[in-house]
Amino acid sequence: MDDKILRTTRELIDEVGYPALTVDQIAARAGVGKAAIYRRYASKAEMAFAATMYEEQLPPLVGTGSLHGDLLALVRAFHVRMATPAARQLAPALISEIAVNPGLDKRFQDTFLAAEQSLFAEIIERAVARGELTRAVDPAMAHLLVLGCLASALYIVNLPVDDAMVTDLATAAAAGITALADRHHSDPDAAAEPR
Amino acid sequence: MDDKILRTTRELIDEVGYPALTVDQIAARAGVGKAAIYRRYASKAEMAFAATMYEEQLPPLVGTGSLHGDLLALVRAFHVRMATPAARQLAPALISEIAVNPGLDKRFQDTFLAAEQSLFAEIIERAVARGELTRAVDPAMAHLLVLGCLASALYIVNLPVDDAMVTDLATAAAAGITALADRHHSDPDAAAEPR
Numbered sequence: 582m583d584d585k586i587l588r589t590t591r592e593l594i595d596e597v598g599y600p601a602l603t604v605d606q607i608a609a610r611a612g613v614g615k616a617a618i619y620r621r622y623a624s625k626a627e628m629a630f631a632a633t634m635y636e637e638q639l640p641p642l643v644g645t646g647s648l649h650g651d652l653l654a655l656v657r658a659f660h661v662r663m664a665t666p667a668a669r670q671l672a673p674a675l676i677s678e679i680a681v682n683p684g685l686d687k688r689f690q691d692t693f694l695a696a697e698q699s700l701f702a703e704i705i706e707r708a709v710a711r712g713e714l715t716r717a718v719d720p721a722m723a724h725l726l727v728l729g730c731l732a733s734a735l736y737i738v739n740l741p742v743d744d745a746m747v748t749d750l751a752t753a754a755a756a757g758i759t760a761l762a763d764r765h766h767s768d769p770d771a772a773a774e775p776r
Numbered sequence: 777m778d779d780k781i782l783r784t785t786r787e788l789i790d791e792v793g794y795p796a797l798t799v800d801q802i803a804a805r806a807g808v809g810k811a812a813i814y815r816r817y818a819s820k821a822e823m824a825f826a827a828t829m830y831e832e833q834l835p836p837l838v839g840t841g842s843l844h845g846d847l848l849a850l851v852r853a854f855h856v857r858m859a860t861p862a863a864r865q866l867a868p869a870l871i872s873e874i875a876v877n878p879g880l881d882k883r884f885q886d887t888f889l890a891a892e893q894s895l896f897a898e899i900i901e902r903a904v905a906r907g908e909l910t911r912a913v914d915p916a917m918a919h920l921l922v923l924g925c926l927a928s929a930l931y932i933v934n935l936p937v938d939d940a941m942v943t944d945l946a947t948a949a950a951a952g953i954t955a956l957a958d959r960h961h962s963d964p965d966a967a968a969e970p971r
Contacts, residue, residue, distance in 0.1 A: 600876055673875035676932055680868035681795055686934060694933060721935070726948055729928030730920050737871055737927055738889060738920065739881060746917070752959055753921055753952030760951030761944055 585611050586618060590632035599629060599670040626678035627685050629671050639696055648708040648758065653751035655700060656727050660747050663728075663735055672736045698724045705758070714762040722761065726754040780806050781813060785827035794824060794865035821873035822880050824866050834891055843903040843953065848946035850895060851922050855942050858923075858930055867931045893919045900953070909957040917956065921949040 589611040593602050604625055608615045622628035640658035645651050662668060679686045702720035709717050730750055734740045784806040788797050799820055803810045817823035835853035840846050857863060874881045897915035904912050925945055929935045 670875070673872040677868040677872035679934070680865070680931070690934070721933075722941070722944060722948075725925050725929055725933065725935075726921075726952075729925050729933065732932055733924030733928050734920055736875070737931075738916075738924065739874070739885070740916070740920075749917060749956055749959075752955050753917075754948075756951040756955030757921075757948030760947050764944075764947055 583621065586613060586621065586628070587632040590628055594629060594633065594667045594671065599667065599674060602629065604628070623682065623684065624678060626671075626675050627682070627688075630675055630678075630685065630689070633667065633671060639700060642700060642703055644707065646711075648704065648713050649751060649755040651704045651707065652727060652754050652758075653748060655704065656731060656747055656751050656754075657744070659728055660731060660742065663731060664742060669735060672732070676736065694724075697728060701727070708758075714759060716762050718758055718761045723754070723758050726757050727751070730754070778816065781808060781816070781823070782827040785823055789824060789828065789862045789866065794862065794869060797824065799823070818877065818879065819873060821866075821870050822877070822883075825870055825873075825880065825884070828862065828866060834895060837895060837898055839902065841906075843899065843908050844946060844950040846899045846902065847922060847949050847953075848943060850899065851926060851942055851946050851949075852939070854923055855926060855937065858926060859937060864930060867927070871931065889919075892923060896922070903953075909954060911957050913953055913956045918949070918953050921952050922946070925949070 586607065589607050590602070593606055593610065597606070602625060604615055604618055607628070608618055618628065622631060640655065640662075643651065643654040645654055663672070675685075675689075679689055698720045701723040705714065705717050705720060705723060708714040727750060730753075731742070731747075734742050734746070734750075740746070781802065784802050785797075788801055788805065792801070797820060799810055799813055802823070803813055813823065817826060835850065835857075838846065838849040840849055858867070870880075870884075874884055893915045896918040900909065900912050900915060900918060903909040922945060925948075926937070926942075929937050929941070929945075935941070
């Protein structure tokens, strides 16, 4: 039944848009009772999140051989999915729902964000292994510099984001991550090594 | 009457929080009719935006003598106001309201965002004048790299943002802006100058 509810939710978001979506419509088309839906999902936003983002496959990591190339491939893949009309309608509603629904926030943090951040951890690890970064930086910070910026551009500032801007984001993030690795490398704590 | 409505709105946000705020409460305490409120503001979100952000004074630009220093001073000043409990409640609600209210989006773009971006234009101009940047970069991109990231951290990812993180954001943004200036400097278009 879960699959049917989620598939119907995706169909209806595409057809009528997220703002006009109702739980009644989903119940009618999926042939399930509203009570069954509300046992699973506390709100329309939570259901739409589960339908479109929660179990989504992450884009595969492309090993391009450089930090900048890896970040560019990743941000391009995320841009495609984050800039769809359905995502641009749903994300702002989810942002406000997460702020007042601790359970949804926890699910968002533990599943969606954690999976996204693990991609950045892998990219950083590869850059360190190549000697491109002097040391690892916090994957959550790298995630913020790339996808946090992109989410702000798409969902808060409502900028038209084209490939030139996506490329600039990757360039700025690669430079920023490199600067953070260098900065932490020259911390007093790190200077305690033998010279 | 405008002043009274907005002052009352600010008071009530501090007292009961944005989610529990109602137009009825504001009308009762301010001693005005609800019709008078709705003639001015289309929604609770728009009124709260006007009360807390629309006419807000921007932080003064501190000339520190370096791009990194100027960005750090700016992001620290914005962090103080963006991380208040009232802002953390209001911003996510505003994000979802702006997405479905073109009039509010236009006001947000024309007043609030335009003013914020002008601060970044000034910081970039100073860095170019000092020779620290090889050329100007788009102030909207610089704004995104600093305040877009900070807004994502506070309002989407719900990270605890401390001064170490604010400092890292300024470091990454300064490196990112420098990389964008250098990159555009080495564009084929720019190479048409005499050598």
